[in-house]
Amino acid sequence: MDVPRRQFLVESGRWLMLTGVAACAYEAMLAGQPVDAEYEMSDHWWGMLIDVDKCIGCGLCVKACKEENNVPDSPYYFNTWVERYRVQLADREHPLVDSPNGGADGFPALEESDDERVFFVPKLCNHCIDSPCTQVCPVGATFRSPDGVVLVDEKYCIGCRYCIQACPYGCRYLDPRTHTAKKCTLCYHRIVKGLTTACCEVCPTGARQLFDLKNPGDPIHAYLREHPVQVLKPQLATGSKLYYANLDGTVR
């Protein structure tokens, strides 16, 4: 067979291009398949706002979260917990932090003191955009969903605990019943149904607010225009979507 060089180049270029286009189209077709007719993942981008000045340390969020998400009841397993910070005015570098039973039963009453500033900091998964925990998973069992929620694939998790070590915020644990990693799901089963998370539902002061940055009607936009917010450990560039208002710099 005698093919001139020009014709060979033209033909092979054409085939290369056609296979490329076909592959892209196939990918787009797969990605475009709606998994849920009522909830479009690409229309949402979830996060949470926490106003530290509004938290009264009642612990209702911790209790509600444990009920809603079937978190092991014994101590030290939490999807969300509340820390009480006591910042000594003379030694701001070393705040005293306590969180008895994650704050689920409230905190032992504390006398007012002129030497310290006391406040409560609710904590939970930061639902990072570039989360270290998902990057280290060796089997692809944890991931950030297209709507911005970091989830664990329980059927696929091998329980190697790598993600637990990788999370800079200490938000993961190994469930002693299933031996798989567990964490805050941002009440994914609730938010896809249009409900708020269990912790935000019961918060009596509105210190916790679930938000959807892709929803133009969400009050978060007006709030962010007028208030400064911070994330925890910004130097790690995790892309945290857990925004804190009125956060003290001593909080780690």
Next chain:
Amino acid sequence: MKRERSDWAHLIRLGGLLVLGLVAFVFIRPLFIPEGFGVYGHYRAGAILDGRDHPLEYAGRADCEMCHSDVVDLQEERQSSHRRLSCEGCHGPLAAHAAAPDDVRPVLPDITPACVTCHEKSAGRPPLVPQVEVRDHSGGEACSSCHVAHTPGMF
């Protein structure tokens, strides 16, 4: 000089093995990749749906209001400071009751511990809610002797 077949037969065998290996790889690889893996990223797409079936425990205040409009009306009428609170914060998770109101009957919460959860005075509590040193304030009396939880002013 004419080459003997035996000079390059081993190359054919090697190439054949390579091709066989490649074909085997192409056919066996998908068997080990779960369905939906890679659709959205390096994970199983179905895992996103798995968590959605988790049952609800907290119904949400909107569901409570559908039947318990008497409480809502009273709270609005008296401009109760508790009118924006979640019912289930004090009453506990009641999605089961909301789904089957007659079959699942809620138990009334123990009133004083419920009040103390938010209203016990402690350093660091921002003054968003009234706070008292409960022991001095009530002398061991139940909060409900003087206050009504839904409209928490004095009687």
